[in-house]
Amino acid sequence: MSEQKGVLVIGGGMSGLTTAIEIAEAGYNAFIVERNPYLGGRVAQLNKYFWKLCPPTCGLEIQFKRIRNNDRIKLFTLAEVEDIKGEEGNFDVTIKVKPRYVNDKCVGCDACAQACPSYRDNEFNYGMNKTKAAYLPFDQAFPFQYVVDTQHCPEDCKKPCLDACKYDAIDFNMKTDALNLNVGAIVMATGWNLYDAKKIDNLSFGNIQNVITNMMMERISAPNGPTNGKIIRPSDGKEVKKIAFVQCAGSRDDNHLPYCSYICCLASLKQATYVREQYPESKVQIFYIDLRTPGLYENRFLSKIKADTNVTLTKGKVAKVSEDSETKDVIIEAEDVQGGRKIKERFDMVVLAAGMVPSTKDSKALKDVSYTPEGFVDTSTKKGVYAVGTLKSPVDVAMSVRDATGAALKGIQSLKR
Amino acid sequence: MSEQIITPDLGFVKDIIASGGDSVKKCYQCAACTVVCNVTPDSKPFPRKEMIYAQWGLKDKLINNPDIWLCHNCNDCTKYCPRGARPGDIFSAMRRKFIEDNSIPSLMGKVVTQTKMTLLALAIPFILFLAVLGITSHLRIPEGDIVYSKFFPILYIEIIFISAVSLAGIVYLASLVRFWNNMRKSNSQSFSKGFIPALIETLAEFLKHSRFGKCGPNADRRIPHLLVFFAFIGLAITTIWVTYYYYVPKVNTPIPLTDPMKWLANISASALLIGGALLMINRTKNKGFISKSSSFDWTFAIIIMLLCITGILTELIRLAGISTLAYPIYFIHLIFVFYTIVFFPYSKLAHMGYRSLAITYSKMTDRDISA
Numbered sequence: 001m002s003e004q005k006g007v008l009v010i011g012g013g014m015s016g017l018t019t020a021i022e023i024a025e026a027g028y029n030a031f032i033v034e035r036n037p038y039l040g041g042r043v044a045q046l047n048k049y050f051w052k053l054c055p056p057t058c059g060l061e062i063q064f065k066r067i068r069n070n071d072r073i074k075l076f077t078l079a080e081v082e083d084i085k086g087e088e089g090n091f092d093v094t095i096k097v098k099p100r101y102v103n104d105k106c107v108g109c110d111a112c113a114q115a116c117p118s119y120r121d122n123e124f125n126y127g128m129n130k131t132k133a134a135y136l137p138f139d140q141a142f143p144f145q146y147v148v149d150t151q152h153c154p155e156d157c158k159k160p161c162l163d164a165c166k167y168d169a170i171d172f173n174m175k176t177d178a179l180n181l182n183v184g185a186i187v188m189a190t191g192w193n194l195y196d197a198k199k200i201d202n203l204s205f206g207n208i209q210n211v212i213t214n215m216m217m218e219r220i221s222a223p224n225g226p227t228n229g230k231i232i233r234p235s236d237g238k239e240v241k242k243i244a245f246v247q248c249a250g251s252r253d254d255n256h257l258p259y260c261s262y263i264c265c266l267a268s269l270k271q272a273t274y275v276r277e278q279y280p281e282s283k284v285q286i287f288y289i290d291l292r293t294p295g296l297y298e299n300r301f302l303s304k305i306k307a308d309t310n311v312t313l314t315k316g317k318v319a320k321v322s323e324d325s326e327t328k329d330v331i332i333e334a335e336d337v338q339g340g341r342k343i344k345e346r347f348d349m350v351v352l353a354a355g356m357v358p359s360t361k362d363s364k365a366l367k368d369v370s371y372t373p374e375g376f377v378d379t380s381t382k383k384g385v386y387a388v389g390t391l392k393s394p395v396d397v398a399m400s401v402r403d404a405t406g407a408a409l410k411g412i413q414s415l416k417r
Numbered sequence: 418m419s420e421q422i423i424t425p426d427l428g429f430v431k432d433i434i435a436s437g438g439d440s441v442k443k444c445y446q447c448a449a450c451t452v453v454c455n456v457t458p459d460s461k462p463f464p465r466k467e468m469i470y471a472q473w474g475l476k477d478k479l480i481n482n483p484d485i486w487l488c489h490n491c492n493d494c495t496k497y498c499p500r501g502a503r504p505g506d507i508f509s510a511m512r513r514k515f516i517e518d519n520s521i522p523s524l525m526g527k528v529v530t531q532t533k534m535t536l537l538a539l540a541i542p543f544i545l546f547l548a549v550l551g552i553t554s555h556l557r558i559p560e561g562d563i564v565y566s567k568f569f570p571i572l573y574i575e576i577i578f579i580s581a582v583s584l585a586g587i588v589y590l591a592s593l594v595r596f597w598n599n600m601r602k603s604n605s606q607s608f609s610k611g612f613i614p615a616l617i618e619t620l621a622e623f624l625k626h627s628r629f630g631k632c633g634p635n636a637d638r639r640i641p642h643l644l645v646f647f648a649f650i651g652l653a654i655t656t657i658w659v660t661y662y663y664y665v666p667k668v669n670t671p672i673p674l675t676d677p678m679k680w681l682a683n684i685s686a687s688a689l690l691i692g693g694a695l696l697m698i699n700r701t702k703n704k705g706f707i708s709k710s711s712s713f714d715w716t717f718a719i720i721i722m723l724l725c726i727t728g729i730l731t732e733l734i735r736l737a738g739i740s741t742l743a744y745p746i747y748f749i750h751l752i753f754v755f756y757t758i759v760f761f762p763y764s765k766l767a768h769m770g771y772r773s774l775a776i777t778y779s780k781m782t783d784r785d786i787s788a
Contacts, residue, residue: 202453202497248447253499289447319452319497335448335462342451342459 005184006030006072007411008093010081011359013041015389015400015407016189017063022408024072028415031181033079033095038141039064041191043397045124045215047222047229050270051301056397057140064142077143082178084186084366088384088414093181099174101148106169108136108144115164120152122226125219128234129226134161134170139224148172185384185414187407188366188377190359192390195250195257197354203249208323209235210330210349213249214267217351221274231278233349235328241279244332244347245271246318247288251355259374261355262394265292268353269305276308285312285345287334316343321350356394360387384414425474429514433471437709438510444468444502450494455631456487458784463487464494464504471507480518481599483784485511486768486775491632496706506709512768513713519596520763521588529763532716542755546748549573558744563735566670568744569751571663581759589762593770600774605782615780619773628786634704641699644692645721651685671735683732689725693718717765724753 006029009020017039020030038044039060046056067073076097083094102112116132124138133153136146148161148170162170194215197205205211210233212220223229231240245268250256265288272284291313293302305311320333330350336343361375368382377387388407389400433441446469451462463484470478479485485508492505513530520526528534550556550569559567622628626646629639658678662668672679697718727750734743761767779785 248499252445252447254501255497255499289445315448317447317449317452317499319449333452335451335465337446337448337465340461340466342457342462 004029005089005182005415006074007185007187007408007415008033008081008091008181008183009187009189009411011041011189011191012036012039012075012077013189013191013389014043014060014063014397015191015391015404016041016187017060017067018401018404019187019189019388019407019411020073021063021066021070022405023411024070025066026408026412027072028412029072029074030411031074031183032076033081034075034077035080035190036137037077037100037145037147038137038143039067039075039077040142042215044138044140045218045222047218047225047274048270049397050266051297053270053273060142061140067142075143076179078147079179089184089417091183091186091384093183093186095179095181097177097179099150099176100145101150101172101174102134102146102169103171103174104145104169105167106145107167108146109166110136110146111164111166112146112148112161112170115160116153116157117160118153118157120149125226126213126216128216128219133157185386185411186366187411188360188369188379188385188387188391189389189404189407190363190391192356192358192394193361195261195355195357197249197352200250200253200256200352202319202321203246203352204321204323205249205352208321208330208350209233210323210328210347211321211352212349213352213354214245214264214271215354217271217274218267221271231275233328238348239279240275240349241282242346242348243275243282243284244318244330244345244350245284245286245353246321246332246350247286247291247353248317249352249354251353252289257355257357257374259355259394260292262292262294263396264353264355266297266301266396268351269293269301271351272305272308272311276310281310283310283312285314285347287314287316287318287332289315289317314338314343356390358391360391386410423473423475426476427474429476429479430471430474432514433507433510436510436513436713438471438503438507439709440501440503441468441471441507443500444472444498444504445500447499449497449499450504453493453497453633454488454491455493455633456489456491456628456786457484458487458779458786460784464508467511468502468504468507471511477603479511480515481596481603483600483604483775483778485515486772487779488512489628489632489635491629491635492704492706492708493633493635495708496634496704501707503708509714512771513765515771516763516765516767519592521591521595525588525760526763529760530713532713535716535720538760539752539756542752542759545577545755546751549577558740563738563740563743564669564671565731565735565744565747568747571670574751575660578755578758581755585759585761589767589770592762592767593774596771597774597778600778604778605784608781609783610781612777612781615777616773618780619776622776623773634706635699638696638699641692641695644688645696648685648689648692651681651688655682655685686725686729686732689721690729693722693725697722714765720753720756724750724757727753 007023008031009016010033012032012034016032020032023030043056049056076095078098078100079095082096085092112134113132116134118133119130120133121127122129122131134146134148158172194213197213219225220227221231233240251261268286275282275284315337316334318332318334322331329346331344331346332350333344358375360377364371369385370378370381372378377391379385379387386407388403448465451465457463488508490505490509494504517526517530528538626639626643630636727746731747731750734746
């Protein structure tokens, strides 16, 4: 890393990674501050991208390689920005780095996890399974380094972990660290969270086991997910041969998220292909208000799925969901608007196409930055601070990446001013 | 596909917007309302389709549509509407508009359904009574025991009110017949049930108010509305009873408090007071969503409460023996009685008949919900 000032990128998801890499490859320094113990953010949790239906881990792998080959990028995982002071060209940033309890000697051999007697909920899989308290976040995690969750690893759990490691990689003496950086620009890339579907009381998420969210569906379908990619339902592990997608679960709703989350229609169409591929006889029904497949997606993607006679697209918002207590099947009610009837249909599992909430909705960490009522960032108020991707509006990965390239240039311009 | 020419009635849309339905254009046809509605039939359900008819000003599709009367203003739709389009309020506005348009003579509909005309509507009985009492030199506080017939002789009351009831009854009946015929003309003609059995079923349902019980956020309206419903029935019986006393056993008013007729009268009046008050309180309660009661609704609710309160005061002040207060209150009470009876076909009370017919029709055409 050269001595010149760099750009701070907050968030190591697809937007943040791209921003930092573009800055570094243009010859400037970049610092990535990531809260999780791994990079990749939401993209790392996806099974496939729409519309090409290729695995995102492939694209992530390329990004990780670009980072490895570039010494202008400094990476902090398990880190959060504590404080920012100063102006464009001269920001003083305080970063808090939480201990990983695993050092750089880790080779990822899994011995600590195998020896570890304690478990923790796996939030990477939305709590659908557990990992050991010493764990690798996911199979392609970068950095490829284990973590120990000491909150779930009491004293009697620590010793077996320590003993199991042949490389002296585990260190329970690590402490929370505070670091100071001086940077010329800041790019906010903290991404999005899934809308809490429990708040949509009439859709019964959280009360009915076989009602899941679209992000849970990604994890269930992913080969590295809790079911190793087998699409089975939570209540009894039954193969999901009849599935419904409930669009606008929270989005376009004044009581929840007043905006369209942009990706959910495409995501449900994509997830329909997961089920259709895995079970050739399966039936998929997608309930929508309007199918929003902007631009080229309509011809390239929607038309293909429409051609599948086992996929039914029904215009009508689902507003009631109940459970057959015996079979654990899910019964949903909607008005088939084009058919002019109220319908009740039974499904093995129901996926709620929940919307996107900018991470800045709840944590408005940066002062001097203005936010929309929905929590999206409006950076116009502070020079040298930029937001990228889903922090500004709901967008897909492709748009986030394009936006990130632009943010990289803006960051560099701030360094030069 | 055959071409269809749509002629929007923009005046109708403006009327809906003006009478509490200002959110009509917010609807984007997601159909959540139809799903959460517990009182709609499954085939051609409401309120989604009516929302687009209203937006487009398709008055013809709404005005003879039984569904606007199948709606019980539960407001489940309004609560779950993602756009704040308040279908419940739009339906109230449509019913108000329907009552106005289906009125005979149509001028009366305008006078009664428009709040700014309320004072004019109340002025009619006021001037009429003043004139009758003035001409017959009764416009003074009578001496001695308080007996209201000394102030307003029974003969005059009967001439005025029997003609009023007859007149209102005839025009109301004519409005109902017109509604029924239009409804039959513009909807399904295949009947699975006869009119009389369907009507009996409907009335039996009213005695229990079972549909109200299906309402989600507004289910607690059932008991108050039931009280008001039975109060009006009780008061109607009382009126017939007192007329019978006057002509057959020749018993004059005031009837002693021990008489069963008086019991019925007092119980009914109390039920009206309690039920009416509860309904008004219920309206102002926060149920987790916004609903705008139109001024038409409020005006009428207030007039019914005043009718009830002046009626009770007429009795209490007579018992207290304050004649200077008793006669004027009685006079005011008669104004509200006149208003309620004569303007019945144009007021919110008119929903009684329209709703009965609409539910009967839905039962005849297999669009009934198991109540």
